[in-house]
Each structure stands twice: as C-alpha cells, then as structure tokens.
Amino acid sequence: AAPVMLSRFRGALVGSVLGDCIGGEFEGAVDVPLDRVLQHLSALEDETRGDGILLYSDDTAMMRCVADSLLTRMAFDERDMARRFAKEYNLAPDRGYGSGVIQVLRKLASPHLKDVFQPAQAQFGGRGSFGNGGAMRAAPFALAFRSRNDVRKYSRLGAMLTHSCSLGYNGAMLQALAVHLSLQGALALPKEFINKLISEMEEMEKDETAQLDAKALNLSDFPYCSRLHRVKELMDRNGVSIEEVISELGNGIAALQSVPTAIFCVLHCLEPRDGLPDQFGGLERTIAYSLALGGDTDTIACMAGAIAGAHYGIDSIPQSWQMSCEGVAEADDLAHRLYDLYCLPQFEE
Ligand code: F2R
Ligand code: MG
Ligand code: MG
Structure with missing residues (x-):
C-alpha cells in the first residue's frame, strides 16, 4: 500500500501545479471552445518549446507556502504560515493574486502585527473574502494530517489567514476534504x-456564522450543500452541456462558484467523455474539461487536478505535461516530504 499512497501524494501536488500552469492560459475567458483546449494541450507535446514554459500563479505560490510551513513546523503554526505568505508575495508580487488579498498580504508583512487573523477580518468592509484563494492552496492540509478532524480544523484556520468569510474558508475545507477522501481511494465509489462531502458540509453549514453569512449574501441556508446536491444531479444526467454546468455550478473566482465545480469536473471525467481524446486518461480528461468551462480556469483546474491526482497517482500524468510546467519538481519534492510526515506515528488518528 505504501507505494500506492506515495504515488497519490505526488499526483495530488503535481496535479495541482499542472492545473494552475496549464489553466492559466484561459483564466477569465468567457467562452473556451474544446478544440482550443485540445490545441493548447497538444502543444505541450512539442519538445521544441523548452521545459517549464508555463509559469505557475498565486495558486501554486501559496500552496507551496502552506506545504513548506507544515513541513518546517511539523504542525499548523499560523504565524509561520502568515509570514511565508507575506514573504512570498513580497518576492514575487506579479503571480496574479486577487485584487483584495494583496492588502492582507501587505499587512501580514508587518513585524508589529499581533493577531495574524486580523487583516483578513478587515477585508470587504469587515465581511471578509469569499474568494477561492483559501481553497486553491488547501491540498497540503490533506497530505499533512491523517485525521479528518485535523484536516477540517487546520484547512479552515489556514484559509482564515486571508479569507474570513465562511463562504471562503468553508470552500477551503471542502477542497481539503475532497483531496483527503480521494487519497483514501473514495472516488472508487x-x-x-x-x-x-454533503454530510460534511451539512455539519459545517449548521454553524451560526455560516447561516448569517449566507443570509447576508442572499444565498440559500446551506449554500455548499445545495451546490453539491446539484453536482449529484448532474452526475446522474447523460449529455450534460458545458453551459448547464456553468449555470448550475458556476466557474467564477468565488469559492462557492468554483470548489463544487472542480469536484464535478473530477467526477464527470472518471469515465471517457465525448469530445475528449480516447487516449486521455482520467487526469488528462479532468484538466481538459476544467479548462473548457472557462472562467477561473487556473484555479478550477488546480483544485480538480489535486483531487484527480490523488485518485489516479503520479503515473497518470504525462511526462510532457510535467516538463512543460514551472514548479513540478518542487511540488514532487514537497509531496515526498509530506508523505514522510504523514507516516510519522504522532500524525496517526
Ligand atoms: N486574481 C486572479 N485573477 C485575475 C482576476 C481579476 C479579477 N477581476 C479580480 O477580482 O481580482 N486570480 C487569482 O485570484 C483568485 C483567488 O483570489 P483570492 O485569493 O480569493 O483573492 P480575494 O481578493 O480575496 O478575492 C477575489 C475576488 O473576489 C471578490 N470578493 C471576494 N470576497 C468578496 C466580498 N466579501 N465582497 C465582494 N467581493 C468579494 C473580489 O472581486 C476579489 O478581488 C484565483 O482565481 C487566483 O488564480
Ligand atoms: Mg492564479
Ligand atoms: Mg484563478
């Protein structure tokens, strides 16, 4: 079982980086025809392009900070993680960060800051961000902690360093739990x-703050549960169109409009699909399909890539894709080290 698990860990982080790098091409595009996606993917086979040509964005930059912090501290340490986010932003501010979160990252750089959760709480008039920036970097929490309780607890706190609205941090918990379950082989059923995932979110969305946030934003009482029920309905339907997926689930920068969508991409692509090449394996299908939805493609592909990579493992990822993306070797190294951490006795349930 150990080599299988290690392969899943590597698949999760490499899949996440690949989704970010490959998906960056279409971020913000309204209409992405499937043949443009396939053209983009087949260009990755072109050996004359050179290695690492597709650069990673904020999704990977922050995921690496999460993993580095968990590995160095061998626990969740909010001050250390916050310091890494701020330092990374300062070193490379042009990685395509959300326009709101950069204010948090600047404040986190202050050595006088007492409460590292405070800058996030001041965002958007005190409501906090509901963007998907907490979710896009959540995968390492599923790789560092064995216990589902710890995955829930620390992915939530890790997201709250920048996203204090419950829609933001609940999206991060959902993404971390999806990776956690996928690592355990749960996508077989x-x-x-x-x-x-629906029962997990039922527990989280019972919370009074979640209920108040949903009301204030004119959403249904259990917004994530309701999207996940839609995912389930779409799974049962034959021939669901891209337009239906976008209108039912969304493809936007809000966590609510992208985390359930990423989960749907993985589920939908467990089987071969019309329009996607027969020679594609499940991970390739998942990334291709995520891009074809348009909208926040780097982040939806990054999150779907992490869940799918945890299911199919590293061997499902074409070498040419890996060689085309910046930061793959580093992600692979982080996955190996997180696996070693995960195997330590004190991390057992
Ligand atoms: N930033 C990008 N891509 C460029 C898209 C530009 C876009 N017009 C923009 O709004 O920035 N990609 C990267 O950002 C996403 C992750 O963002 P994150 O970390 O969640 O940032 P932020 O700033 O906290 O939230 C993103 C935007 O969501 C809206 N928003 C969030 N909370 C809100 C609230 N309570 N009220 C109103 N609006 C809220 C704002 O427009 C934020 O700027 C990923 O896609 C990553 O790839
Ligand atoms: Mg990005
Ligand atoms: Mg994005």
Whole structure:
C-alpha cells in the first residue's frame, strides 16, 4: 500500500501545479471552445518549446507556502504560515493574486502585527473574502494530517489567514476534504464520495456564522450543500452541456462558484467523455474539461487536478505535461516530504 499512497501524494501536488500552469492560459475567458483546449494541450507535446514554459500563479505560490510551513513546523503554526505568505508575495508580487488579498498580504508583512487573523477580518468592509484563494492552496492540509478532524480544523484556520468569510474558508475545507477522501481511494465509489462531502458540509453549514453569512449574501441556508446536491444531479444526467454546468455550478473566482465545480469536473471525467481524446486518461480528461468551462480556469483546474491526482497517482500524468510546467519538481519534492510526515506515528488518528 505504501507505494500506492506515495504515488497519490505526488499526483495530488503535481496535479495541482499542472492545473494552475496549464489553466492559466484561459483564466477569465468567457467562452473556451474544446478544440482550443485540445490545441493548447497538444502543444505541450512539442519538445521544441523548452521545459517549464508555463509559469505557475498565486495558486501554486501559496500552496507551496502552506506545504513548506507544515513541513518546517511539523504542525499548523499560523504565524509561520502568515509570514511565508507575506514573504512570498513580497518576492514575487506579479503571480496574479486577487485584487483584495494583496492588502492582507501587505499587512501580514508587518513585524508589529499581533493577531495574524486580523487583516483578513478587515477585508470587504469587515465581511471578509469569499474568494477561492483559501481553497486553491488547501491540498497540503490533506497530505499533512491523517485525521479528518485535523484536516477540517487546520484547512479552515489556514484559509482564515486571508479569507474570513465562511463562504471562503468553508470552500477551503471542502477542497481539503475532497483531496483527503480521494487519497483514501473514495472516488472508487463516486456516489458515496459525493454523499460524504454533503454530510460534511451539512455539519459545517449548521454553524451560526455560516447561516448569517449566507443570509447576508442572499444565498440559500446551506449554500455548499445545495451546490453539491446539484453536482449529484448532474452526475446522474447523460449529455450534460458545458453551459448547464456553468449555470448550475458556476466557474467564477468565488469559492462557492468554483470548489463544487472542480469536484464535478473530477467526477464527470472518471469515465471517457465525448469530445475528449480516447487516449486521455482520467487526469488528462479532468484538466481538459476544467479548462473548457472557462472562467477561473487556473484555479478550477488546480483544485480538480489535486483531487484527480490523488485518485489516479503520479503515473497518470504525462511526462510532457510535467516538463512543460514551472514548479513540478518542487511540488514532487514537497509531496515526498509530506508523505514522510504523514507516516510519522504522532500524525496517526
Ligand atoms: N486574481 C486572479 N485573477 C485575475 C482576476 C481579476 C479579477 N477581476 C479580480 O477580482 O481580482 N486570480 C487569482 O485570484 C483568485 C483567488 O483570489 P483570492 O485569493 O480569493 O483573492 P480575494 O481578493 O480575496 O478575492 C477575489 C475576488 O473576489 C471578490 N470578493 C471576494 N470576497 C468578496 C466580498 N466579501 N465582497 C465582494 N467581493 C468579494 C473580489 O472581486 C476579489 O478581488 C484565483 O482565481 C487566483 O488564480
Ligand atoms: Mg492564479
Ligand atoms: Mg484563478
């Protein structure tokens, strides 16, 4: 079982980086025809392009900070993680960060800051961000902690360093739990997988703050549960169109409009699909499909790539894709080290 698990860890982080790098091409595009996606993907086979040509964005930059912090501290340490976010932003501010979060990252750089959660709480008039920036970097929490309780607890706190709105941090918990379940092989039973995520979110969305946030934003009482129920309905439908997926689930920069969408991409692509090349394996299908939705493609592909990579493992990822993307070797190294951490006895449930 150990080599299988290590392969899943590597698949999760490399899949996440690949989704970010490959998906960056279409971020913000409204309409992405499938043949443009396939053209973009087949260009990755071109050996004359050179290695690492597709650069990673904020999604990977912040994911690496999360992983580095968990590995160095061998625990969740909010001050250390916050310091790494701020330092990374200062070193490379042009990685395509959200326009709101950069204010948090600047404040986190202050050596006088007492409460590292405070800058996030001041965002958007005190409501906090509901963007998907907490979710896009959540995968390492699933790789560092064995216990589901720890995955829940620390992915939430890790997201709250920049996203204090419950829609933001609940999206991060959902993404971390999806990777956690996928690592355990739960995607072998897709219906059970989605049902487990729905019951997890039922617990989280019972919370009074979640209920108040949903009301203030004119959303239904259990917004994530309701999107996940839509995922389940779409899974049962034959021939669901890209337009239906976008209108039912969304493809935007808000966590609510992108985390359930990424989960749907993975579930939908467990089987071969019309329009996607027969020679594609499940991970390739997942990334291709995520791009074809348009909108926040780097982040949806990054999150779907992490969940799918945890299911299919590293061997499912074409070498040419890996060689085309910046930061793959580093992500692979982080995955190896997180696996070693995960195997330590004190991290057992
Ligand atoms: N930033 C990008 N891509 C460029 C898209 C530009 C876009 N017009 C923009 O709004 O920035 N990609 C990267 O950002 C996403 C992750 O963002 P993150 O870390 O969540 O940032 P932020 O700033 O906290 O939230 C993003 C935007 O969401 C809206 N928003 C969030 N909370 C809000 C609230 N409570 N009220 C109103 N609006 C809220 C704002 O427009 C934020 O700027 C990923 O896609 C990553 O790839
Ligand atoms: Mg990005
Ligand atoms: Mg994005």
